[in-house]
Amino acid sequence: MNEITPKMKPSAPLSLKKNIINKIKMEKNKMKTLMIKRLLATAASLAALLTVPFVFTANNEAKAAIRFLGKSINKSDNLKTMEVKFLMQTTPNENFDAIRDDGNMLEHTFTISFENPHIWRLEKSGRTSLFDAVNSYSWLKQLGIGMMAPGIAEFFGDFEKFLDPQNLLRHEQQLAKNDGSEIAMQETGSQIILTIKSKAKGDFTNDYLKNSSIMASDNKRIYTFDKETKLLQAMLVQILYKNEYHTVFETTSILYNIPVDREKLTERPVNKNGQRCMTHQIIRL
Amino acid sequence: MFKIIKNKINELESIIEEHQNQLFSFAFFRVGSYHTAQDIVQDVFLKFFQNKKTLTSVKNVKTYLLKSIANACMDYQRKNGKIKMVDIECINVANDEEKICMAEFIRIEDLLSELPAEQSEVIKLKFVDGLNFVESAEILNMSVNTIKSRYRYAMDKLKQTHKIKGEYYE
Numbered sequence: 001m002n003e004i005t006p007k008m009k010p011s012a013p014l015s016l017k018k019n020i021i022n023k024i025k026m027e028k029n030k031m032k033t034l035m036i037k038r039l040l041a042t043a044a045s046l047a048a049l050l051t052v053p054f055v056f057t058a059n060n061e062a063k064a065a066i067r068f069l070g071k072s073i074n075k076s077d078n079l080k081t082m083e084v085k086f087l088m089q090t091t092p093n094e095n096f097d098a099i100r101d102d103g104n105m106l107e108h109t110f111t112i113s114f115e116n117p118h119i120w121r122l123e124k125s126g127r128t129s130l131f132d133a134v135n136s137y138s139w140l141k142q143l144g145i146g147m148m149a150p151g152i153a154e155f156f157g158d159f160e161k162f163l164d165p166q167n168l169l170r171h172e173q174q175l176a177k178n179d180g181s182e183i184a185m186q187e188t189g190s191q192i193i194l195t196i197k198s199k200a201k202g203d204f205t206n207d208y209l210k211n212s213s214i215m216a217s218d219n220k221r222i223y224t225f226d227k228e229t230k231l232l233q234a235m236l237v238q239i240l241y242k243n244e245y246h247t248v249f250e251t252t253s254i255l256y257n258i259p260v261d262r263e264k265l266t267e268r269p270v271n272k273n274g275q276r277c278m279t280h281q282i283i284r285l
Numbered sequence: 286m287f288k289i290i291k292n293k294i295n296e297l298e299s300i301i302e303e304h305q306n307q308l309f310s311f312a313f314f315r316v317g318s319y320h321t322a323q324d325i326v327q328d329v330f331l332k333f334f335q336n337k338k339t340l341t342s343v344k345n346v347k348t349y350l351l352k353s354i355a356n357a358c359m360d361y362q363r364k365n366g367k368i369k370m371v372d373i374e375c376i377n378v379a380n381d382e383e384k385i386c387m388a389e390f391i392r393i394e395d396l397l398s399e400l401p402a403e404q405s406e407v408i409k410l411k412f413v414d415g416l417n418f419v420e421s422a423e424i425l426n427m428s429v430n431t432i433k434s435r436y437r438y439a440m441d442k443l444k445q446t447h448k449i450k451g452e453y454y455e
Binding site for chain 2: 003005006008009012013015017019023025
């Protein structure tokens with residue numbers, strides 16, 4: 001039956017496996033992009049979610065406002081870029097989510113390009129973390145070394161809660177159910193301000209970890225968003241220490257759809273000697 | 286969470302390595318195009334990965350994937366109509382392997398052209414893909430007896446038309 005048997009069978013192209021794996025990674029990242037995009041309407045969605053208990057007692061006007069806010073979540077889907085500048089009380093080399101009482105209010109810049117594939121960069125004077133659509137890197141500029149992990153790694157620590165709206169929403173949802181959280185919504189001429197007061201979460205029997213991060217502190221989070229564009233305008237986080245609220249996180253500007261150089265966004269940072277961090281100095285996680 | 290995804294990707298990588306040549310050849314001899322065969326195999330693997338259950342619950346991965354490829358090829362043929370035969374010289378192919386394989390594809394299609402599609406498929410499963418009747422039955426969702434009888438009819442016809450010589454065995 002040789003006539004029916006092919007004399008040669010084709011081999012799968014070398015690119016086949018690579019394409020499949022890349023596509024899978026891209027899909028995962030795309031899902032993550034959508035989640036991140038929704039961060040921009042976090043305040044809106046938070047308001048919508050957090051005021052659920054309020055709905056039961058509120059009047060129809062409030063219900064309409066909540067519906068309006070809920071719709072605003074989708075507004076962020078059309079965004080191309082976002083740049084958030086914020087101050088946080090920490091030290092230059094510390095993890096991004098750590099509050100340090102010996103630290104200062106350091107400037108941070110968080111930039112996202114939502115174009116496919118989406119990429120982002122979070123930077124402060126001593127540390128840069130970035131995601132180049134394939135790998136995540138976290139560079140310690142002083143040492144000129146970095147860590148690399150495939151996909152979206154957890155270099156942002158607890159701070160990632162603020163970058164990943166789903167996590168944030170889940171977290172806030174929990175708080176909404178918690179009797180210890182106080183939620184207030186205030187509407188001004190052009191803004192909607194949402195204030196959430198929460199108790200510290202964690203085991204603080206020896207008080208060592210208390211106030212080491214936002215969530216490990218009695219804290220107050222204030223979200224401000226534009227009533228018309230429905231986008232987040234500002235965010236402020238204060239922690240309660242010795243009966244007084246101290247600001248530990250404060251956005252200084254949030255810009256949308258500004259031109260972003262995608263190449264620069266994923267560029268390796270410059271170390272203390274003015275040299276670019278080397279890829280061979282990467283510790284693969 | 287990330288580790289789970291990573292482990293699944295590693296598992297998928299080894300599955301791809303093990304089956305990619307057979308699946309690609311299977312798709313190629315149904316659609317007659319390297320490019321389309323690649324797209325089909327890629328899509329099937331992606332769906333296989335995205336379906337959370339398949340990586341853990343499928344007992345026979347090879348048969349499952351072949352069946353998926355067979356269905357995808359049928360969908361492709363349904364959408365794009367019957368494959369049009371062209372002269373091998375007219376085809377712009379990238380390399381010699383592709384050229385030889387295209388020639389083989391055209392030769393086999395020509396050989397089986399007078400058979401009804403269902404008989405032709407049984408012949409391809411046996412001689413092109415090297416599968417036994419049990420595997421063929423599983424892929425086509427039919428009984429082994431149906432496969433065997435289609436095989437007999439097909440072989441008789443091929444002998445009558447002098448397209449094949451010699452004896453054939455089940």
